[in-house]
Amino acid sequence: MDNYQRIWRTVQVIPEGRVASYGQVADLAGLPRRARLVGRALGAVPDDLVVPWYRVLRSDGRIAFPPGSPQAERQKQHLQEEGVVVLNNRVRLKEFGWRPDLAELLMRLEF
DNA sequence: CGACTGACGCCGA
DNA sequence: CTCGGCGCCAGTC
Numbered sequence: 001m002d003n004y005q006r007i008w009r010t011v012q013v014i015p016e017g018r019v020a021s022y023g024q025v026a027d028l029a030g031l032p033r034r035a036r037l038v039g040r041a042l043g044a045v046p047d048d049l050v051v052p053w054y055r056v057l058r059s060d061g062r063i064a065f066p067p068g069s070p071q072a073e074r075q076k077q078h079l080q081e082e083g084v085v086v087l088n089n090r091v092r093l094k095e096f097g098w099r100p101d102l103a104e105l106l107m108r109l110e111f
Numbered sequence: 112c113g114a115c116t117g118a119c120g121c122c123g124a
Numbered sequence: 125c126t127c128g129g130c131g132c133c134a135g136t137c
Contacts, residue, residue, distance in 0.1 A: 039118035064118040
């Protein structure tokens with residue numbers, strides 16, 4: 001299977017109302033040290049595929065796009081729509097960070 | 112083929 | 125907390 005597909009499918013496992021970092025997604029997708037690839041993959045999601053790209057943030061909880069940019073605003077809106085609090089272009093990972101359960105990963109990450 | 116470019120991450124100042 | 129610098133890696137030119 002293609003790396004992008006592994007990434008997209010991994011992001012689809014992130015629960016509503018929770019967020020994960022690019023590096024975390026890369027690791028879960030079996031692609032350590034490929035955080036940048038995750039960003040690239042999320043920017044190339046096919047129109048017919050539903051992927052909650054907005055649930056992926058930088059490792060410090062900040063939105064990867066420049067504050068105030070159309071993209072950042074769009075991401076913030078999506079997050080807030082599902083209850084994730086965004087302040088100053090950032091989310092508190094201690095509060096909304098996703099800590100995946102091993103059993104759930106094994107069940108839902110069939111590559 | 113080498114240079115450049117990021118939806119990244121980590122560390123030190 | 126913010127920068128700057130550097131390592132990383134796939135894609136592009």
